Amino acid sequence: xxxxDRESEGADSPIPLPAALSDRAPARLxxxxxxxxxxxxxxxxxARLRDFIVxxxxxxxxxxxxxxxxxxxxxxxxxxxxxxxxLASEGLIDLLPNRGARVRRIGEREIVELFDVMGGLxxxxxxxxxxxxxxxxxxxxxxxxxxxxxxxLRRDLHGYFACNQAIHDRIVQAADNAxxxxxxxxxxxxxxxxxxxxxxxxxxxxxxxxxxxxxEILDALRRRAGAELSDILFRHLRNKRKAAADREAAAPALxxxxxxxxx
Amino acid sequence: xxxxDRESEGADSPIPLPAALSDRAPARLxxxxxxxxxxxxxxxxxARLRDFIVxxxxxxxxxxxxxxxxxxxxxxxxxxxxxxxxLASEGLIDLLPNRGARVRRIGEREIVELFDVMGGLxxxxxxxxxxxxxxxxxxxxxxxxxxxxxxxLRRDLHGYFACNQAIHDRIVQAADNAxxxxxxxxxxxxxxxxxxxxxxxxxxxxxxxxxxxxxEILDALRRRAGAELSDILFRHLRNKRKAAADREAAAPALxxxxxxxxx
DNA sequence: TCAGCCAAAAATGAATGCAAATCTGAGGGG
DNA sequence: CCCCTCAGATTTGCATTCATTTTTGGCTGA
Numbered sequence: 001x002x003x004x005d006r007e008s009e010g011a012d013s014p015i016p017l018p019a020a021l022s023d024r025a026p027a028r029l030x031x032x033x034x035x036x037x038x039x040x041x042x043x044x045x046x047a048r049l050r051d052f053i054v055x056x057x058x059x060x061x062x063x064x065x066x067x068x069x070x071x072x073x074x075x076x077x078x079x080x081x082x083x084x085x086x087l088a089s090e091g092l093i094d095l096l097p098n099r100g101a102r103v104r105r106i107g108e109r110e111i112v113e114l115f116d117v118m119g120g121l122x123x124x125x126x127x128x129x130x131x132x133x134x135x136x137x138x139x140x141x142x143x144x145x146x147x148x149x150x151x152x153l154r155r156d157l158h159g160y161f162a163c164n165q166a167i168h169d170r171i172v173q174a175a176d177n178a179x180x181x182x183x184x185x186x187x188x189x190x191x192x193x194x195x196x197x198x199x200x201x202x203x204x205x206x207x208x209x210x211x212x213x214x215x216e217i218l219d220a221l222r223r224r225a226g227a228e229l230s231d232i233l234f235r236h237l238r239n240k241r242k243a244a245a246d247r248e249a250a251a252p253a254l255x256x257x258x259x260x261x262x263x
Numbered sequence: 264x265x266x267x268d269r270e271s272e273g274a275d276s277p278i279p280l281p282a283a284l285s286d287r288a289p290a291r292l293x294x295x296x297x298x299x300x301x302x303x304x305x306x307x308x309x310a311r312l313r314d315f316i317v318x319x320x321x322x323x324x325x326x327x328x329x330x331x332x333x334x335x336x337x338x339x340x341x342x343x344x345x346x347x348x349x350l351a352s353e354g355l356i357d358l359l360p361n362r363g364a365r366v367r368r369i370g371e372r373e374i375v376e377l378f379d380v381m382g383g384l385x386x387x388x389x390x391x392x393x394x395x396x397x398x399x400x401x402x403x404x405x406x407x408x409x410x411x412x413x414x415x416l417r418r419d420l421h422g423y424f425a426c427n428q429a430i431h432d433r434i435v436q437a438a439d440n441a442x443x444x445x446x447x448x449x450x451x452x453x454x455x456x457x458x459x460x461x462x463x464x465x466x467x468x469x470x471x472x473x474x475x476x477x478x479e480i481l482d483a484l485r486r487r488a489g490a491e492l493s494d495i496l497f498r499h500l501r502n503k504r505k506a507a508a509d510r511e512a513a514a515p516a517l518x519x520x521x522x523x524x525x526x
Numbered sequence: 527t528c529a530g531c532c533a534a535a536a537a538t539g540a541a542t543g544c545a546a547a548t549c550t551g552a553g554g555g556g
Numbered sequence: 557c558c559c560c561t562c563a564g565a566t567t568t569g570c571a572t573t574c575a576t577t578t579t580t581g582g583c584t585g586a
Contacts, residue, residue, distance in 0.1 A: 075540080076540060091442070123386065180379070305569080361576085
């Protein structure tokens with residue numbers, strides 16, 4: 001059936017997977033011999049530039065130095081400008097007419113909005129996961145959950161975070177919905193750019209609460225209770241957002257409203 | 264058509280920004296919609312090309328004739344290619360390495376996925392709307408609902424659709440979340456491109472069911488029952504998707520002929 | 527007749543060129 | 557003293573050009 005055939009090839013998603021390559025390639029990039037998925041300077045530049053901004057190498061509100069980045073990446077302005085247009089459409093930068101690109105400034109308000117969207121996407125993912133998840137995938141999440149609990153007991157923040165993120169990612173994967181995955185990854189990047197990690201370090205109460213919420217999440221997922229899981233996940237993100245906001249209120253002067261130190 | 268009307272856009276140039284203070288003063292930069300009034304061939308081409316594709320002027324899977332569109336729009340390849348990159352990132356077209364752009368083919372599977380994402384976004388919008396909506400905005404939705412019911416009784420499909428869409432749009436607006444609105448609009452475009460309108464014409468049962476669901480939606484919104492409304496909205500979209508799928512199974516004619524040019 | 531191969535033609539991807547706009551900063555006038 | 561003006565340097569936006577790559581068409585040979 002040709003229908004299934006043409007569907008089977010779609011595997012394109014703008015996920016910032018490639019690791020940060022900080023090398024300078026003035027002339028030619030080492031082309032992989034037979035790897036088909038690679039070409040176009042444009043894609044390479046797009047991924048690198050996105051990482052460059054998400055990682056916070058440019059201050060919020062600062063100009064994106066076109067000329068500089070060109071020689072930094074060893075390319076001409078054409079592919080760089082193409083990448084800028086795409087990043088602008090993703091909401092990472094602003095393109096001002098005849099005035100160049102600026103790193104988008106993310107205010108408190110927008111962070112709240114982004115958290116809510118993430119909550120909605122995770123809620124959706126949870127609901128779909130309940131419909132489609134396999135026993136193996138569920139078992140994997142259960143394992144991660146128990147690992148996470150171990151890290152929690154040992155107060156191993158790093159391990160806890162790794163498991164936490166892995167669980168949420170698995171839920172999204174289990175939803176098995178390509179547009180959802182892509183959108184989720186995009187918003188995760190936008191939030192990550194704001195240097196936000198709802199750090200439980202300064203808030204032990206929140207940590208315990210989060211752990212309890214994860215118990216509920218696992219329970220709802222085990223029962224394949226879609227609507228319930230959806231609701232829990234949204235509230236989970238809401239609480240995470242609240243914790244982040246509280247932390248921001250306690251220790252301002254991070255990412256969001258920082259002063260733009262231009263070059 | 265007037266293809267070279269780019270001059271006419273910048274009719275009057277307003278005051279050239281009194282003392283455009285550089286970004287040294289991050290105190291308050293009111294994001295004025297100033298940038299929207301002026302600019303760029305690129306944005307113009309992007310919007311036009313997007314419409315061109317969404318409206319279905321290019322067959323799915325067909326090559327996007329770069330050269331042709333250039334003279335069609337009266338521009339060079341540079342801005343057109345920039346627009347193509349953006350459209351590719353939006354998922355409207357595929358960019359094949361060294362082989363140009365092709366209109367993305369949307370399969371049944373992807374339509375289902377897109378419907379689910381729309382459901383998730385509407386569910387989120389409903390939940391947020393319950394938190395934020397004003398009495399006036401609610402009253403407006405209530406009015407639209409009753410109008411819609413009138414159209415339903417009169418079997419006025421066109422009027423029904425208009426009210427239906429207006430209601431859903433109002434809910435998204437009431438959520439008052441910019442990233443959500445943008446994402447919603449983007450997915451709506453992607454779905455619209457598939458020429459899908461869950462046309463109730465051929466399915467009177469679905470019509471009545473949809474009307475009952477809208478009663479529930481309004482009721483939950485009146486009570487500001489966020490979680491409940493969220494659930495109803497998702498299931499509403501699910502049923503819409505199902506109706507669309509049933510219709511597609513009954514009359515498979517994808518892409519070629521515009522079967523339902525609803526509104 | 528038809529598969530295979532090679533050269534011409536066209537298209538793509540990226541670099542460069544150029545006009546217009548913006549930014550810089552020095553000088554003049556109120 | 558501060559604000560305004562204006563010429564030069566820089567930057568931006570788009571067009572054009574150049575180097576590969578793909579596609580097309582024709583020819584050879586079985």
